[in-house]
Amino acid sequence: MATPHDLDATDPLNGFRDRFVIDDDLVAYLDGNSLGRLPKATQERxxxxxxxxxxxxxxxxxxxxxxxxxxxxxxxxxxxxxxxxxxxxxxxxxxxxxxxxxxxxxxxxxxxxxxxxxxxxxxxxxxxxxxxxxxxxxxxxxxxxxxxxxxxxxxxxxxxxxxxxxxxxxxxxxxxxxxxxxxxxxxxxxxxxxxxxxxxxxxxxxxxxxxxxxxxxxxxxxxxxxxxxxxxxxxxxxxxxxxxxxxxxxxxxxxxxxxxxxxxxxxxxxxxxxxxxxxxxxxxxxxxxxxxxxxxxxEAGVEQIRAKSEALTAYAIELLDEAGLEIVTPREPALRGSHVTVRHPDARRLAEEMVERGVVPDFREPDLIRLGLSPLTTSFAEAAAGIAVLVGLAE
Ligand SMILES: Cc1ncc(COP(=O)(O)O)c(C=O)c1O
CATH class of the missing domain: 3.40.640.10 (Type I PLP-dependent aspartate aminotransferase-like (Major domain))
Structure with a gap:
């Protein structure tokens, strides 16, 4: 499997991350599908x-x-x-x-x-x-x-x-x-x-x-x-x-x-x-x-954004599969959007503990953890770091 850093290095949208305010202390923000990050241009406008x-x-x-x-x-x-x-x-x-x-x-x-x-x-x-x-x-x-x-x-x-x-x-x-x-x-x-x-x-x-x-x-x-x-x-x-x-x-x-x-x-x-x-x-x-x-x-183009979204979600699914976690998101890229959802009997506790460790997913009743991957702001390294924390907690 390519390293997340290799994937980031060849990602044509990688530069867009710098166009957003990212001055939090988070390991990974995986909730852009609830609230996207703040663009610097918006702050100025x-x-x-x-x-x-x-x-x-x-x-x-x-x-x-x-x-x-x-x-x-x-x-x-x-x-x-x-x-x-x-x-x-x-x-x-x-x-x-x-x-x-x-x-x-x-x-x-x-x-x-x-x-x-x-x-x-x-x-x-x-x-x-x-x-x-x-x-x-x-x-x-x-x-x-x-x-x-x-x-x-x-x-x-x-x-x-x-x-x-x-x-x-x-x-x-x-x-x-x-x-x-x-x-x-x-x-x-x-x-x-x-x-x-x-x-x-x-x-x-x-x-x-x-x-x-x-x-x-x-x-x-x-x-x-x-x-x-x-x-x-x-x-x-x-x-x-x-x-x-x-x-x-x-x-x-x-x-x-x-x-x-x-x-x-x-x-x-x-x-x-x-x-x-x-x-x-x-x-x-x-x-x-x-x-x-x-x-x-x-500026980024929806076609490019969609291509990165498919790559990010595929990468997340690969990491979650390796850890043996149950995924309730379609495996066929054409059949899914930009978040990947894990089902786990302890989902609420896991989501809370993830936040304590600096990883923000969101929890949906009764047993789902959604991992939102926002192509303009989520790097492969960020996705990997966030999923590693989830996997560690779920073991
Ligand atoms: C699919 C879907 N529809 C509707 C809404 C409701 O939007 P609002 O609270 O802005 O009216 C949401 C909110 O997250 C949503 O995810």
Whole structure:
């Protein structure tokens, strides 16, 4: 097996690590799939924003540049990360809030159909929101119950689809197993049944190549604090395919989604553009952080990032296999995202002891340890050092 130092020496993305603030005392940070590291460019951009724009321009900042940021940064993110042409992506709110909006909007473009399909392995917020929106609209939730590792395939989904299917909500990468779903074939399957699909891209945006326009995805959401490195609570993104825009009505109609923001009109009319997905005043500092994260990814290139992600996860799996630990992440690189998950009866204790030894993974109930490998910041040496600590504790 090549040494981790050899792998780092030949890694074309190795230099990107220096573009991030790494002044902690950790042996290994293996949780970039929960909260990515801070880019140095973001530190500088936010300091300049606070000093010059907020401090210097005050309210004038809105009309000088801030008002359009949700859409202009949305376009940048869409182009670099999502394969999305301009005018279909906004930066706004949290993933949960955007999901709420898009579930309503998606159900609205399929009138006469009354089922929302979701898998039982999906992230809690996705499941809770589907139940809540179905309740509010008098719809029925149709559950799919896949195996955690194989997750949702066309064969698993097909029996749940039919004439009643309005919306299907799927996560591109399973938050526990790291399984990467086949976005192309699943989207086509939903369309064949006459429904529309919402993809949750939280664990794939910025680390997996995504082609929303080419694959005719209808709607998508995702967060920016994982592989986009935009910081805790950074705003999420929402994508609506251009063909659905005119009919996509979301329920949190506010002054920012209105046709004319400053008209203060007596009656509400939705903006004809993607701005209709907004609601209230956007978080400017957070959007600027998203912009910096997106620019770093664009510079590195998602294709290169994905290649390193596959190499890092393969390397981690090799080390974990050697130690005889149980892995619940697919072994086929094309079937996994950028984290590798270990199942162990003492997972909680092991994760706590790892943190005490300077290695940060995360623990997921009841018995899973996720090792997040962020290609722009995780070196092979860091992955090896972190896994060595886990292996030592598990012996
Ligand atoms: C797959 C997935 N969906 C949704 C969310 C929820 O995002 P938020 O808390 O930003 O609304 C998360 C958070 O980690 C997630 O991993």
């Amino acid at each position: 936010l300091a300049a924003f606070v000093r010059e724009e907020w401090g210097g321009r005050l309210i004038r900042g809105w009309t000088e540049s801030w008002v359009d940021l949700p859409v202009t940064v949305g376009d940048e993110l869409g182009a670099a990360l999502l394969g999305a042409a301009a005018g279909q992506t906004v930066i706004a709110d949290s993933t949960s809030v955007n999901l709420y909006k898009l579930l309503h909007a998606a159900a609205g473009v399929r009138p006469g159909r009354d089922e929302i399909v979701i898998d039982a392995t999906n992230f809690p917020t996705d499941r809770y929101l589907v139940e809540s929106v179905a309740r509010a609209r008098g719809m029925t939730v149709r559950w799919v119950t896949p195996d955690l590792v194989d997750n949702v395939t066309v064969e698993v989904l097909r029996p749940a689809l039919g004439e009643r299917t309005a919306v299907v909500l799927l996560s591109h990468v399973d938050y526990r197993s790291g399984t990467l779903l086949d976005l192309a074939s699943l989207t086509a399957e939903v369309h064949a049944a006459g429904g529309v699909v919402i993809w949750d891209l939280c664990h794939s945006a910025g680390v997996v190549e995504i082609e929303l326009d080419a694959l005719e995805v209808d709607f998508a959401v995702g967060c920016t604090y994982k592989y986009v490195n935009a910081g805790p609570g950074a705003p999420a993104f929402a994508y609506v395919a251009e063909r659905h825009l005119a009919a996509a009505e979301q329920p949190i109609a506010g002054w920012w989604s209105a046709a004319d923001l400053f008209a203060m009109s007596d009656t509400y009319e939705s903006s004809p553009t993607i701005r209709r997905l907004l609601s209230g005043t956007p978080p400017v500092a957070g959007i600027l952080a998203v912009q910096q994260g997106v620019r770093l990814i664009a």
